[in-house]
Amino acid sequence: PPKMAPICIKTVLISESVDPRCRAILEENGIRVTEKQSMKKEELIAEIKDYDGLVVRSATKVTADVINAADNLKIIGRAGTGVDNVDVDAATKKGVIVMNTPSGNTISAAELTCALLMSLSRNVPQATMSMKQGNWDRKKFMGAELYGKVLGIVGLGRIGKEVATRMQAFGMTTIGYDPITPPEVSASWGVEQMSLEQLWPQCDYITVHTPLMPSTVGLLNDETFAKCKKGVKVVNCARGGIIDEEALLRALESGQCGGAGLDVFIEEPPKNRSLVNHPNVISCPHLGASTKEAQARCGEDIALQIVDMVNGKNLVGAVNAQVLAGTFSQESQQLIRLGEAVGAVLHSCNASRKPFSHAHIITQGSGDSMKSCGGYFTSAVLVGLLNHEPGRSANLINVQSLAKESGIAVALYFQVNQSHCASEEAGVCKVEVVADGRSYKASGSVQGGVPVLLELSGSVFRQPVSLTGNLLFLQASADPQLLPSVAGALASEGVQIESFSAPVDHTGDVWYCVGVSSLLQDLNVLKPLVKNVAQLSI
Numbered sequence: 001p002p003k004m005a006p007i008c009i010k011t012v013l014i015s016e017s018v019d020p021r022c023r024a025i026l027e028e029n030g031i032r033v034t035e036k037q038s039m040k041k042e043e044l045i046a047e048i049k050d051y052d053g054l055v056v057r058s059a060t061k062v063t064a065d066v067i068n069a070a071d072n073l074k075i076i077g078r079a080g081t082g083v084d085n086v087d088v089d090a091a092t093k094k095g096v097i098v099m100n101t102p103s104g105n106t107i108s109a110a111e112l113t114c115a116l117l118m119s120l121s122r123n124v125p126q127a128t129m130s131m132k133q134g135n136w137d138r139k140k141f142m143g144a145e146l147y148g149k150v151l152g153i154v155g156l157g158r159i160g161k162e163v164a165t166r167m168q169a170f171g172m173t174t175i176g177y178d179p180i181t182p183p184e185v186s187a188s189w190g191v192e193q194m195s196l197e198q199l200w201p202q203c204d205y206i207t208v209h210t211p212l213m214p215s216t217v218g219l220l221n222d223e224t225f226a227k228c229k230k231g232v233k234v235v236n237c238a239r240g241g242i243i244d245e246e247a248l249l250r251a252l253e254s255g256q257c258g259g260a261g262l263d264v265f266i267e268e269p270p271k272n273r274s275l276v277n278h279p280n281v282i283s284c285p286h287l288g289a290s291t292k293e294a295q296a297r298c299g300e301d302i303a304l305q306i307v308d309m310v311n312g313k314n315l316v317g318a319v320n321a322q323v324l325a326g327t328f329s330q331e332s333q334q335l336i337r338l339g340e341a342v343g344a345v346l347h348s349c350n351a352s353r354k355p356f357s358h359a360h361i362i363t364q365g366s367g368d369s370m371k372s373c374g375g376y377f378t379s380a381v382l383v384g385l386l387n388h389e390p391g392r393s394a395n396l397i398n399v400q401s402l403a404k405e406s407g408i409a410v411a412l413y414f415q416v417n418q419s420h421c422a423s424e425e426a427g428v429c430k431v432e433v434v435a436d437g438r439s440y441k442a443s444g445s446v447q448g449g450v451p452v453l454l455e456l457s458g459s460v461f462r463q464p465v466s467l468t469g470n471l472l473f474l475q476a477s478a479d480p481q482l483l484p485s486v487a488g489a490l491a492s493e494g495v496q497i498e499s500f501s502a503p504v505d506h507t508g509d510v511w512y513c514v515g516v517s518s519l520l521q522d523l524n525v526l527k528p529l530v531k532n533v534a535q536l537s538i
């Protein structure tokens with residue numbers, strides 16, 4: 001039966017070194033935590049089976065195999081920013097929330113970027129190594145000032161901004177490119193935006209701060225290096241591959257690139273050490289977020305975000321599951337219960353058991369709630385429709401993609417209701433679904449916090465039917481004798497009638513709804529009395 005239970009997390013696996021505050025906060029909130037480290041993929045696949053939550057950093061590869069092996073998984077928490085190590089699509093399909101803590105390590109990553117820029121300008125790491133080898137080589141490590149140089153920042157989000165303002169203090173001119181951050185916004189923190197074509201030839205230094213995604217793989221490549229100033233120095237503190245590693249090596253060897261500061265690699269740790277070993281490359285083993293402060297923030301943030309979600313307080317940091325964002329108020333929870341219940345009623349009335357081809361959902365109301373609930377209300381109806389199909393485990397996160405896979409054409413409309421009578425102010429939903437060419441309709445509302453059914457396929461109930469408990473839906477020709485005959489048939493099965501809702505109209509085949517003490521083992525006992533019978537527990 002459909003249930004809008006709060007997201008329940010009882011057990012969490014932390015598969016990497018995450019600040020101890022994370023475990024402490026989860027445990028203080030009654031969540032059992034297991035910590036493991038350096039797990040091989042097979043171990044993770046075997047271990048993840050029973051956990052409700054997984055907390056990772058960047059080393060755990062949460063692939064589709066891992067996600068699909070996790071029978072109870074509801075959340076993947078990333079104690080950090082980049083989620084490129086998580087197969088977010090696979091998680092969404094499975095109905096698993098992916099959540100990160102995007103601002104906890106911004107300052108640390110920006111500071112390391114600045115450290116690499118400064119080290120590149122003055123050869124600090126190379127000079128240190130030379131000193132340790134007993135040398136005193138003042139000529140070899142001649143540097144250049146950052147003052148007056150041009151820094152190109154590709155990706156003007158959180159980290160890009162912090163790098164810009166810090167390097168401006170050194171007298172650098174900061175220019176940049178970002179397809180989303182508006183130029184006037186970046187201008188307010190001193191970064192002039194321009195196209196990449198204009199940017200490349202102007203830069204003495206280039207630093208990248210984008211996520212890793214198809215459009216950012218190889219942003220710096222043979223072609224773009226060729227457009228840069230000879231001797232340009234580059235920094236990658238974002239993700240391995242944003243600067244094409246092979247193109248970088250070629251540019252370093254030709255002198256087109258004068259030096260690189262790398263914190264991240266396509267493969268971590270990199271097996272191919274040619275970049276790391278190049279004399280003009282300085283590098284770190286992915287240390288951008290490795291500060292006490294960043295780890296404390298990220299560990300604490302991810303735990304608090306999970307706890308807030310479990311307590312139905314709010315949803316912060318979800319990178320998929322946007323549909324859940326507006327679902328934490330009591331009113332939206334009630335609408336979700338209504339949507340799921342109406343969907344479940346229509347599912348149970350689909351006598352053909354053939355798949356649904358269409359779902360049309362109309363929300364009507366004079367208040368704002370019915371207008372703004374469209375996204376999650378539609379998903380809730382689909383959950384009710386699909387969750388009862390064998391092998392399906394639909395929730396608000398994955399149901400749109402499940403509906404698409406099933407070929408259901410979904411349409412949503414909103415109608416403003418001018419009337420101000422109490423029931424209509426609460427809002428009414430009308431849902432029509434089609435299966436095997438036959439249409440089924442239901443309309444419902446929330447009354448006194450409870451979802452109610454107002455109408456079922458043309459039969460308007462005299463009293464709203466409370467959509468809770470065990471319900472039987474009977475389609476029969478209108479007949480005053482129906483109630484006693486049904487009561488008799490049910491009694492013979494040990495089932496008592498708790499409520500009986502008849503329609504206003506008494507012509508032709510109409511729908512009745514009967515509240516019962518328990519569901520029937522076998523619906524056949526009612527078949528001689530009715531045209532159609534369906535049952536449901538909500």
Ligand SMILES: NC(=O)C1=CN([C@@H]2O[C@H](COP(=O)(O)OP(=O)(O)OC[C@H]3O[C@@H](n4cnc5c(N)ncnc54)[C@H](O)[C@@H]3O)[C@@H](O)[C@H]2O)C=CC1
Binds near residue numbers: 160212215239
């Ligand atoms: N080395 C480390 O330990 C750390 C690395 N990171 C990485 O840093 C990167 C950036 O992080 P944040 O600044 O927090 O992310 P953010 O989301 O605040 O900023 C990323 C920016 O990149 C922009 N962008 C997207 N596609 C682009 C393109 N094709 N060209 C130019 N800009 C593009 C976006 O519009 C956005 O403004 C992420 O890849 C993250 O994983 C983050 C923290 C620590």
Ligand SMILES: O=C(O)C(=O)COP(=O)(O)O
Binds near residue numbers: 286287289
């Ligand atoms: O937050 C990020 O994107 C990072 O790259 C930091 O990774 P980490 O948590 O140190 O494995």
